[in-house]
Amino acid sequence: MKQQISVLQYACIIGNFIFTGTLVLIPQLIIEISKQNSWIVVIVTFLFIYGIVYFLSSQTDRIKKIKGVFNSENKSWYTKVFLTVFLFFMLSIFIRDLQVLNGFIDAVLLPKTPIDVIAFLSILSLTYISLTGIEVIARITVIHFLTISIIIVALPFLLLNEIELAYLQPIGGINFFSELIKSVYIYFSWIAEVVIFIFLLIFIEPFNQLRKASILGLTCGLVVLLILMLLNITVLGVAVASEATYPNFALIQQINLTDFLDRLDLIIVVVWLPTMLCKLALLLFGIQKLLNVIRGKDSDFSIIPLGILLGLTNHFFKNNIASIEYSFFTWPTLGMILELIIILGFIFFKYFNKKNKGKNNEIKA
Amino acid sequence: MLTPLIVVTILMLFYLKNWKELKKDKKERNGVLFLTFIAIGISIMVAFDVPLYILMKVLNQSLGDLTKNVIKV
Numbered sequence: 001m002k003q004q005i006s007v008l009q010y011a012c013i014i015g016n017f018i019f020t021g022t023l024v025l026i027p028q029l030i031i032e033i034s035k036q037n038s039w040i041v042v043i044v045t046f047l048f049i050y051g052i053v054y055f056l057s058s059q060t061d062r063i064k065k066i067k068g069v070f071n072s073e074n075k076s077w078y079t080k081v082f083l084t085v086f087l088f089f090m091l092s093i094f095i096r097d098l099q100v101l102n103g104f105i106d107a108v109l110l111p112k113t114p115i116d117v118i119a120f121l122s123i124l125s126l127t128y129i130s131l132t133g134i135e136v137i138a139r140i141t142v143i144h145f146l147t148i149s150i151i152i153v154a155l156p157f158l159l160l161n162e163i164e165l166a167y168l169q170p171i172g173g174i175n176f177f178s179e180l181i182k183s184v185y186i187y188f189s190w191i192a193e194v195v196i197f198i199f200l201l202i203f204i205e206p207f208n209q210l211r212k213a214s215i216l217g218l219t220c221g222l223v224v225l226l227i228l229m230l231l232n233i234t235v236l237g238v239a240v241a242s243e244a245t246y247p248n249f250a251l252i253q254q255i256n257l258t259d260f261l262d263r264l265d266l267i268i269v270v271v272w273l274p275t276m277l278c279k280l281a282l283l284l285f286g287i288q289k290l291l292n293v294i295r296g297k298d299s300d301f302s303i304i305p306l307g308i309l310l311g312l313t314n315h316f317f318k319n320n321i322a323s324i325e326y327s328f329f330t331w332p333t334l335g336m337i338l339e340l341i342i343i344l345g346f347i348f349f350k351y352f353n354k355k356n357k358g359k360n361n362e363i364k365a
Numbered sequence: 366m367l368t369p370l371i372v373v374t375i376l377m378l379f380y381l382k383n384w385k386e387l388k389k390d391k392k393e394r395n396g397v398l399f400l401t402f403i404a405i406g407i408s409i410m411v412a413f414d415v416p417l418y419i420l421m422k423v424l425n426q427s428l429g430d431l432t433k434n435v436i437k438v
Contacts (some may be wrong), residue, residue, distance in 0.1 A: 299390075308372055309407065312404060312411065317418055318418040330428045
């Protein structure tokens with residue numbers, strides 16, 4: 001049976017995809033480089049990404065033929081190369097985010113529980129969600145993303161007594177442009193993860209609203225990330241935010257409404273965790289589908305051994321510091337290379353490739 | 366030995382439940398067995414403290430250092 005997602009679900013998946021992983025670690029490095037101007041980095045990076053997405057999602061009649069790329073029929077070598085790069089892109093994000101999630105739980109929430117146990121419990125939950133298909137993943141994502149978005153929009157009111165607008169000054173500065181370019185270099189690959197929409201476009205219905213849905217998803221991501229970045233600077237200050245490993249967690253710990261509501265941070269973390277699981281479940285689903293397309297076999301059986309295998313990838317990092325270094329320094333370059341290849345591949349299939357024309361059947365999800 | 370124990374237990378339950386379906390389709394069975402052997406192999410390597418982090422270390426020292434040079438951290 002063909003699975004479909006609506007425009008709202010598609011937008012929420014895109015918004016959730018770029019927001020939930022980015023908020024954990026990367027604000028620290030951005031604030032360390034760009035200091036009080038970090039909020040401008042978010043806007044500038046999003047402007048770049050808006051341009052890319054606007055260009056890529058134009059001419060939906062041409063994009064329709066790209067659906068054939070994700071079909072498990074006989075494929076040309078360049079289609080296989082494109083799919084392999086896409087698979088590697090999804091694998092890299094999955095390995096990074098699973099480690100970020102497990103590292104956070106291990107460091108903050110359950111320090112005495114072995115990380116292997118945390119990893120396997122996470123992976124079993126992910127496998128269960130992924131087995132249900134894209135429609136269920138989309139529904140869960142909508143619920144959790146809307147909940148966390150409402151909480152983030154409410155955060156400025158919850159932190160009203162802690163906000164110091166003076167921390168935003170001076171705007172600009174001597175090294176403003178060089179710091180901005182450096183930060184955009186780091187931030188770009190995180191937000192350009194939005195290229196996942198190329199995989200998702202085989203499920204969206206109505207298809208002609210692809211551009212609207214992509215822009216809506218990006219805007220949701222921009223709003224929540226901008227609010228968080230502004231709050232990081234105005235509540236924690238540059239000095240604290242650039243030293244904290246998890247600045248957004250330190251931020252929500254500052255909520256101090258009354259004497260008895262002083263552990264709201266745990267409630268917010270409990271709301272954030274499912275959004276991360278939704279992103280990982282989507283990635284696991286995507287990895288399995290792409291493996292099926294590459295090997296020309298459509299089946300769900302391999303998802304459990306695949307999930308177990310991916311659960312073991314937390315041993316690819318020596319410790320939490322190695323995973324943070326990977327997120328901070330390796331991913332910006334690796335991600336940018338992979339994302340640029342995917343974007344170029346997409347442009348090739350959209351404008352130059354005639355072979356997939358007419359083969360626009362969706363993969364059986 | 367916690368890791369191989371968890372891996373083998375989960376995979377054993379998976380095979381007990383799905384073996385009949387897997388027997389029917391040779392291509393599917395081979396794919397699943399391939400992933401299973403890799404998973405068990407990695408879990409055994411983890412149990413014997415084989416440094417699996419070499420790959421990420423290489424990436425961190427190549428692409429990571431490239432980024433550090435770009436942003437001068």
